[in-house]
Amino acid sequence: MAQQVKAVIARAKGAPVEVTTIVVPDPGPGEAVVRIQACGVCHTDLHYREGGINDEFPFLLGHEAAGIVESVGAGVTEVEPGDFVVLNWRAVCGQCRSCKRGRPQYCFNTHNAKQKMTLLDGTELSPALGIGAFAEKTLVAAGQCTKVDPAAEPAVAGLLGCGVMAGIGAAINTGNVGRGDSVAVIGCGGVGGAAVLGSRLAGAAKIIAVDIDDRKLATAQKLGATHTVNSRTTDPVEAIRELTDGNGADVVVEAVGRPETYQQAFYARDLAGTVVLVGVPTPEMKLELPLLDVFGRGGALKSSWYGDCLPSRDFPMLIDLYLQGRLDLGAFVTETIELDAVEQAFTRMHEGDVLRSVVVL
Numbered sequence: 001m002a003q004q005v006k007a008v009i010a011r012a013k014g015a016p017v018e019v020t021t022i023v024v025p026d027p028g029p030g031e032a033v034v035r036i037q038a039c040g041v042c043h044t045d046l047h048y049r050e051g052g053i054n055d056e057f058p059f060l061l062g063h064e065a066a067g068i069v070e071s072v073g074a075g076v077t078e079v080e081p082g083d084f085v086v087l088n089w090r091a092v093c094g095q096c097r098s099c100k101r102g103r104p105q106y107c108f109n110t111h112n113a114k115q116k117m118t119l120l121d122g123t124e125l126s127p128a129l130g131i132g133a134f135a136e137k138t139l140v141a142a143g144q145c146t147k148v149d150p151a152a153e154p155a156v157a158g159l160l161g162c163g164v165m166a167g168i169g170a171a172i173n174t175g176n177v178g179r180g181d182s183v184a185v186i187g188c189g190g191v192g193g194a195a196v197l198g199s200r201l202a203g204a205a206k207i208i209a210v211d212i213d214d215r216k217l218a219t220a221q222k223l224g225a226t227h228t229v230n231s232r233t234t235d236p237v238e239a240i241r242e243l244t245d246g247n248g249a250d251v252v253v254e255a256v257g258r259p260e261t262y263q264q265a266f267y268a269r270d271l272a273g274t275v276v277l278v279g280v281p282t283p284e285m286k287l288e289l290p291l292l293d294v295f296g297r298g299g300a301l302k303s304s305w306y307g308d309c310l311p312s313r314d315f316p317m318l319i320d321l322y323l324q325g326r327l328d329l330g331a332f333v334t335e336t337i338e339l340d341a342v343e344q345a346f347t348r349m350h351e352g353d354v355l356r357s358v359v360v361l
């Protein structure tokens with residue numbers, strides 16, 4: 001039987017979010033209903049509310065979540081009721097041209113639930129990133145549920161569902177950071193901070209954190225940055241070169257998503273080095289670079305979507321490392337809040353006070 005639960009929705013462009021009652025259908029074939037235990041507040045939720053993603057209001061917000069599988073539909077074999085899972089927005093299809101070539105981390109046809117969750121009057125909701133987890137329960141494709149060790153704190157585990165995975169993956173999957181590398185991370189919020197943490201995990205010898213906010217630089221240091229640069233007062237390209245024997249870093253992760261910080265990343269990398277863009281630009285932004293420099297400096301200019309993660313491979317591994325005390329995922333949870341405090345969390349996020357506010361249910 002369909003259930004009624006409390007959830008946070010964005011009803012109209014720019015309007016404050018509200019807690020309301022939604023209807024969650026029973027899981028159909030290939031679907032699962034998950035009882036949400038925790039869900040982080042991400043920039044993308046705010047972008048949805050501001051109409052920056054599309055116009056398919058009302059949105060059911062929230063997508064960095066962990067919870068317990070409550071029920072599954074016909075044909076579901078990957079999870080069963082009682083499983084502790086992190087929700088992902090890359091439920092790979094196994095059939096598209098990328099999956100078929102053995103590159104499921106780029107799957108072009110990821111799965112979401114087929115049925116719709118609705119308001120009480122039947123209005124269909126658009127779940128953020130196909131998840132919608134600022135809710136007591138949500139309906140997803142079973143492949144969106146990734147089982148991890150239930151010993152992990154839900155508020156921490158859920159963060160792997162988006163921003164923290166994006167940052168760690170930008171470093172270790174996309175940037176291929178390895179033992180002895182020098183890395184610079186421009187923008188050390190939740191995503192950039194996670195790139196710092198991932199770089200340390202991968203054995204980077206030098207990790208240079210760049211931000212315009214000293215609070216973020218202090219956090220980055222705790223996460224493993226060996227050097228910090230405040231780019232409001234210091235030219236970051238010069239500083240990174242100085243810290244790398246005049247050469248530039250092997251890998252530079254851009255975790256802001258702006259043309260000027262991308263240019264910094266481009267020139268702060270060593271010859272044949274790698275730039276990873278994980279910050280999300282807006283549609284009007286344009287990049288101008290001398291093509292001769294693009295050619296002449298060699299190396300790789302890459303983008304990282306969701307840290308090029310493969311949830312089934314990366315989530316359980318990262319949770320295990322966290323439980324062993326080798327990966328401080330807990331550092332990203334700045335505060336835990338109730339379902340009705342998402343709007344205030346957006347404000348705090350804007351003011352740069354938090355890495356992540358996490359709704360705990």
Ligand code: APR
Nearest residue numbers: 043187188189190191192211212213216255256257279280
């Ligand atoms: N130079 C360096 N750092 C900057 C600059 C700049 N010009 N502008 C902003 N920053 C820093 C901020 O001070 C902040 O610490 O970038 C960081 C951004 O962090 P958050 O706001 O916490 O955002 P985060 O969740 O890390 O996401 C980063 O990826 O998911 C996208 O939309 C998101 O584009 C954003 C990016």
Ligand code: ZN
Nearest residue numbers: 093096099107
């Ligand atoms: Zn696919």
Ligand code: ZN
Nearest residue numbers: 042044162163
């Ligand atoms: Zn997100």
